[in-house]
Amino acid sequence: MILLMPMNAVLAMRQRKLQVAQMKFKDARIKLMNEVLNGVKVLKLYAWEPTFEDQVSEIRNKELNVLKKVAYLNAFSSFTWACAPYLVTLATFATYIMTSETHYLDAQNAFVALSLFNILRFPMNLLPMIVSYVVQANVSIGRIGRFLRSPDLILTMSPSPI
Template identity: 55%
Template sequence: PPFDKYWYESVENGRRKQMATDKKAGKVNPTYKPHAQTNGSVLPAMVKAYGGPFWFAGLLQLAISGLQFASPYLMQELMGNIAMDGPFWIGMLITFALFFNSLLIALFNGQYFRKTFIVGFRIRTGLISAIYRKALRISSFAKKDTTVGEIVNLMAVDAQRFFELTSYLHVLWSAPIIIAVCIFLLYEILGVAVFAGLAVMVIMIPLTGFIASKLRDLQVAQMKIKDDRVKRMNEILSGMKVLKLYAWEPSFQQDVVETRGTEIGILKSMAYYGAATFFVWSMAPFLVTLA
């Protein structure tokens, strides 16, 4: 697979850099470290393997943003043509332009999500394949610190996170551009009054930033608890005969239930913070209009 090819290249580059560093440090016989002791980078491998469709999706996102800003201008021209009793053919031309603009937005949106979903699926498949291949070749010494449950969690949960991320990565660069253009267009229409609404949005940024930091901390804690729970369940299932022999089921069950209870508590807190974020941004349009 393409990901494996570039991943191994990244590992080899890491080994060569490590050997060059050892030589500069004055080591007489720099050692060629094994794969487990060499840091490879997943991100460059993913970019080289799946970057083409992903960057094409970025161009689609740029086109979608431009077309979305074209709609208000076309609507303004149409209303001006109607108010000034302009030529009928110009009004029809603007109407068809609005129709094709909406059609292009729908088509580009569909292609954008299609491309990002395909890239996400390929990234997830490549990561799962790499994790599975590594699990088959893991050393006996490393198995002491790694359980089957943790490996399954990496493939089922962590790889899925990469798939979910691909559709929203282009928002990181497109959102600032869209915000800047929106502020400029509103300033052209409303004048300095736009800064009152902008001030409300700026005031909300620290609040949402605080909520986002709490959500991030809770998500990290939830992932740790989940890894611990999966590890405990794997130990219970692998040692079921011993548990039955010594009648240890209630104590181990209580242990798992307590761990799950802690995880549920974290999930509830995440739901509360998510609801707070939704409430704040639902109130934002009203507060901006009021300002």
């Protein structure tokens, strides 16, 4: 299980990069849609609908490609963690058989080990979702922090008119 942690860290870093890219494309698409909706009269007057439609579609296709990569990465991560308990059980029993003096696995040791692995199965199944949520929270906190630190945002404290 400990050997799977570095792989999980690599998957989380990749997921974070994809999440940042997805947010970048989403911001660009929303900004363009805002421009379209705010200037709909001018857009209709000069018949620029196809041009802006192509731009929105291009950004949306890039966003969909990133979403597809995120889905594949999540599927791979979930598959890996779903297989992990079985691989851990197999590796543990193989190591026990190889290192024991009798090279024999009796029922008592096997059932105790299997019950311990079944206890660990639920937390291991939750681990990929938790990592995914932590990555999303990290990206969101970074975006909120950049927004609040931006120089365009000027907060003034005026006395209340009470």
